[in-house]
Amino acid sequence: MEIVVLGSTGSIGKQTLDVCRAHNIKIKALSAHSNIDLLEKQVREFLPEYVAVSDETYYSELKNRLSDMKIKVLTGSDGLCELAVLHCDKVVNAVVGMSGLLPTLAAISVGNNIALANKETLVAGGELVMTAAKEKGVEITPIDSEHSAIYQCLLGAGKNRFSKIILTASGGPFYGKSRKELENITKEQALDHPNWKMGVKVTIDSATMMNKGLEFIEAVRLFNALPSQIEIIVHRQSVFHSAVEFEDGAVIAQLASADMRIPIQFALTYPERLSCLAKKLSLTDVGALTFEKPDEDVFDCLSAAKKAVEMGGNAPCIINCANEAAVSLFFEDKIGFLQIGELVNSALRDVKYIKEPLLSDIINTRYAAEEYVLSNF
Numbered sequence: 001m002e003i004v005v006l007g008s009t010g011s012i013g014k015q016t017l018d019v020c021r022a023h024n025i026k027i028k029a030l031s032a033h034s035n036i037d038l039l040e041k042q043v044r045e046f047l048p049e050y051v052a053v054s055d056e057t058y059y060s061e062l063k064n065r066l067s068d069m070k071i072k073v074l075t076g077s078d079g080l081c082e083l084a085v086l087h088c089d090k091v092v093n094a095v096v097g098m099s100g101l102l103p104t105l106a107a108i109s110v111g112n113n114i115a116l117a118n119k120e121t122l123v124a125g126g127e128l129v130m131t132a133a134k135e136k137g138v139e140i141t142p143i144d145s146e147h148s149a150i151y152q153c154l155l156g157a158g159k160n161r162f163s164k165i166i167l168t169a170s171g172g173p174f175y176g177k178s179r180k181e182l183e184n185i186t187k188e189q190a191l192d193h194p195n196w197k198m199g200v201k202v203t204i205d206s207a208t209m210m211n212k213g214l215e216f217i218e219a220v221r222l223f224n225a226l227p228s229q230i231e232i233i234v235h236r237q238s239v240f241h242s243a244v245e246f247e248d249g250a251v252i253a254q255l256a257s258a259d260m261r262i263p264i265q266f267a268l269t270y271p272e273r274l275s276c277l278a279k280k281l282s283l284t285d286v287g288a289l290t291f292e293k294p295d296e297d298v299f300d301c302l303s304a305a306k307k308a309v310e311m312g313g314n315a316p317c318i319i320n321c322a323n324e325a326a327v328s329l330f331f332e333d334k335i336g337f338l339q340i341g342e343l344v345n346s347a348l349r350d351v352k353y354i355k356e357p358l359l360s361d362i363i364n365t366r367y368a369a370e371e372y373v374l375s376n377f
């Protein structure tokens, strides 16, 4: 097996390489945005034929550093798309944010199967992506732990459709707090996730629960579900990774330790289940599992995402891109924690709605939502 890994220097990217190392999976290409120190190390270890750095300012430096090696060095968004169309068994898209959309579409255009961590792709351009994948017979296997769980729960279902998807949320570091208590949250507090060690953006999204809003839309797209068929429940222990309910009332869940190498490996090696570096789950060590309803008044990103998926069109793209811009501002200490949700909600109200967006509309919506946030904070 030979794979392309986009975003190999990130949290999911590094864990993907752990899986590749453990099972001798060959790497055809790697990419980073700016972390060329780590990218160079990865190239020297895995010896891919291609490498890309998407931030063009690092291109010459990377090319110089790798001048002793036989490797093709690419750059920019076009560079990522060139990697995505290489002949390979699977493209792992572990890029963060909307920048993952064009590489996903490029991979689909040549029929490359995709292991997808980049949930923003399915939120911002979901209908376009799923339609194109269907046309080309491309399989999109989710890496996101909840969606991997749902995918696994459906494997034995045959022709039976689920009646409901039960999407679990850890609730993040601020679960149970009031809006008043969230007013002065710092980025250090927001980055302290109780159960998962992840990249910065998805960690902030978990704190605002935007992550679950994005995952709600991701589940609608991946499993062709109606929004009314998805129930979000807060499960603080992150052991039960999601479930499906069938017409007869049977509920099938997937449980495992909170380690992304399990869903990453599943996406790469299924139908084979190989030994994994992750710790095995001990239910007696966990003890009790708890389930609660989320508080959408406090976590208003969640209600924005639900509203956006009901609206359809470019609305999911609006909330996704407004959120990306707002999270960056929060990171630069320019806005408070609660303003992230406020900006996402007001962008959904004010940015131009397009009912049946083309790819060009989705790309323009990205800029419109970013501009809206930058001029309204």
Ligand code: NDP
Pocket (backbone or CB within 6 Å): 006, 007, 008, 009, 010, 011, 012, 013, 031, 032, 033, 034, 035, 036, 054, 094, 095, 096, 097, 099, 117, 118, 119, 120, 143, 144, 145, 196, 197, 198, 199, 200, 201, 202, 260
């Ligand atoms: P990280 O921030 O850790 O890594 C992101 C990767 O994308 C890095 O390789 C980074 O390069 C690269 N990158 C950053 N900006 C750009 C850009 N503009 N264009 C192209 N590449 C870019 O993120 P995670 O690994 O945490 O998350 C990746 C995706 O997986 C996200 O969509 C996230 O929601 C999803 N996900 C993550 C989980 C996790 O446990 N981490 C769990 C489930 C889903 P560089 O290192 O050079 O900055």
Ligand code: MG
Pocket (backbone or CB within 6 Å): 144, 145, 146, 215
């Ligand atoms: Mg998840």
